Amino acid sequence: MRKQIVAGNWKMNKNVQESTQLANEIVNGVKDLTLDNTRVIVTPTFVNISEVVKVTEGSAVEVAAQNMHQAKSGAYTGEISAEMLTSLGLKSVILGHSERREYFGETDAILAEKVNSALANGLEVIFCFGEVLEDRKSNNHFNVVESQIKNGLFHLPADAWKNIVLAYEPVWAIGTGETASPEQAQEMHAFIRKIVAAKYNVELAENVSILYGGSVKPGNAKEIFSKVDVDGGLIGGAALNSADFLALVQSF
Numbered sequence: 001m002r003k004q005i006v007a008g009n010w011k012m013n014k015n016v017q018e019s020t021q022l023a024n025e026i027v028n029g030v031k032d033l034t035l036d037n038t039r040v041i042v043t044p045t046f047v048n049i050s051e052v053v054k055v056t057e058g059s060a061v062e063v064a065a066q067n068m069h070q071a072k073s074g075a076y077t078g079e080i081s082a083e084m085l086t087s088l089g090l091k092s093v094i095l096g097h098s099e100r101r102e103y104f105g106e107t108d109a110i111l112a113e114k115v116n117s118a119l120a121n122g123l124e125v126i127f128c129f130g131e132v133l134e135d136r137k138s139n140n141h142f143n144v145v146e147s148q149i150k151n152g153l154f155h156l157p158a159d160a161w162k163n164i165v166l167a168y169e170p171v172w173a174i175g176t177g178e179t180a181s182p183e184q185a186q187e188m189h190a191f192i193r194k195i196v197a198a199k200y201n202v203e204l205a206e207n208v209s210i211l212y213g214g215s216v217k218p219g220n221a222k223e224i225f226s227k228v229d230v231d232g233g234l235i236g237g238a239a240l241n242s243a244d245f246l247a248l249v250q251s252f
């Protein structure tokens, strides 16, 4: 059975005190939940990872990073390597978020390198992709998503996919309050599974968790998560307070 995942992408929010407080509230909140098949992940900013790791140790809450550099080490001022993340005990990293693609010039080629570096270091990759509004309006969204997945991931051998989680985040729905309808999310997720099955095989495609991201809130999560090919969410705004985030964790 595929894992369900609720991952909070804290983006550039929360100082160290706020981060540890939020993590504490989430750790306490999940204590009494039967999570069964659901993974709960939080992703603080780099500077707050160590403190949040301490708070979450021994709990059901996993900590992941929002990004990393593709190089092993060296003269890359301001950057963070995969090995630095694993040395903190992290198991996963988000790569390819649309904000990284748009504001930091991360191309498909760079992302493929980042994916390789993360996997080589034993990290699971939560790989994000999604179309902008123009693409959806011109009915080009399937092509865009296919090419982002193909260029970022299809060079991988099948066995590497056990460490891949996909996150479909239509850019027009991120932080806008506008959500893809559950039907639009399901349609895209089914398409994604189909292209992964065509490249690899049906079993592999059936085993990949595909998250939806874009204005997921307690009020709409149940309906979105109920779709057969939606395995959870990558959450921005609603991950910044524990009550909303814990409600999402219980929305399956």
Ligand SMILES: O=C(CO)COP(=O)(O)O
Binding pocket: 009, 097, 169, 173, 174, 175, 176, 177, 213, 214, 215, 216, 234, 235, 236, 237, 238
């Ligand atoms: O970008 C997102 C998660 O990575 C989604 O952000 P919002 O939930 O704020 O729309």
